[in-house]
Amino acid sequence: MPKMDAILSSKSLHYFLQLIDTMNYTQAAQILGITQPALTQQIKKIEHAIGTPLFGQMGKKLYLTEAGKQLQVGAIKLLGTMNSVVSDIQEFTQADRGNISIGVLESVNCEWLQKFLVKFNQKYPDITINLSCFNRKDLWYNLDNNLIDLAILYIPDVAKKSQASLNNQYEQMKINDERLIILTHLANLEAGEAYPISTFTKQKWVAYPDGFFLTQLMKEKFESRVNIKKKLDISMSFSSTEQLVATAIATNYDTFVSHSYYQAHKNDINLTPVFLKDDKKFLTSIVYRKGKKDVPRVANILAEFKQFLPK
Structure with a gap:
């Protein structure tokens, strides 16, 4: 046979x-x-x-x-x-077709991303981009399980990944330096100056929900420099930065956002922007699993990111 x-x-x-x-x-x-x-x-x-x-x-x-x-x-x-x-x-x-999935941390200011994706789509119309926003836990889950190709988040993310773990399993591309900025109603503070956390112990706050990176930073700052009995007094929480800032403006509550968000919207914000003394600097970065750059379309979009970001 x-x-x-x-x-x-x-x-x-x-x-x-x-x-x-x-x-x-x-x-x-x-x-x-x-x-x-x-x-x-x-x-x-x-x-x-x-x-x-x-x-x-x-x-x-x-x-x-x-x-x-x-x-x-x-x-x-x-x-x-x-x-x-x-x-x-x-x-x-192929570098000019296929699908790319991008996950973005909810509190990251990514208004530049929409402009980039429009230009990228005009140049590579056969690459389909899927963009989703996640909380920190879900973003890392999707990245760890290869459900997304790229993640845009704050680094170091001390609540989840150590820098050593990041270096071993992932690669990253810096987008910009970041810093937490407080938007306050306190009339005796000067815009752009840095103040100790004790300045804000009597303030009430509108903030991101528990587990969000910036809220975690503020809680750590309170607990490390203020009497442990004095907690961050959060009266209202929003996952949307726009709602967070609008509520702070409409109430007597202070709030905090990323410096890049404030810079993009400062003309619409009538609260006083100040920094914390000895605050932690961090980065907004693109993080991806090692080996992802072997996929031509992913290598392509990373190269386009690199060219776009300085602009």
Whole structure:
């Protein structure tokens, strides 16, 4: 018996399915660009390999046997799988098409990102970008489990990943230096100056929810420099920076945001911006698993990021 893998090749299965489409050897052979005897011989080889007829004939009309029907189902699935695999491989190896998933930490100011993605899409219209916002826990889960290609977040993220872990498992690209800025109602403070945390112990706050990076920074600052009995007194919480700032402006509550957010919106904010003395500096970075740059489209978008950011 002929070797099964030699007989049931993608070409022979393609011939078989083409004959099913026309149920006519002459027409099928013409479409395939081969002679009718060559097509007939190929079908007979498949039937010989399987050990049963695939086609029957009533008068001049062909029909599929039960074996032929079963092979038809299998051939369609097999060729579909092969085509899908080839498509995936081609997509993986091409820099100008495919999908890229980006996760963004909810409190990160990424107004520049929309401008970048518009320019990137104009240059690479066949790359589909999927952008989602996450809290810190979900963002790391998606990054760890390869559900997103790139994450935009604050580094160091001391509540989740040590810098050593980041260096071992991930790579990162710096976007900009960051700093926490307090927006206060206190009239005796000068904009742009730095004050000790004790200045704000009597203030009430509108803040990001627990677990957000900036809220964590403020809580750590309170607990490390102020009597432990004095906690950060949060009256209202919002995950949206816009709602957070608008509520602070409409109440007597102070708030805190990233310096980059304040710089982008300072003309609309009538609160006094001040810094904390001895505060922690941090970065906004693009973080991705090691090996991601081996995917051409990911390497492509990172290269475009690098060119765009200085602008």
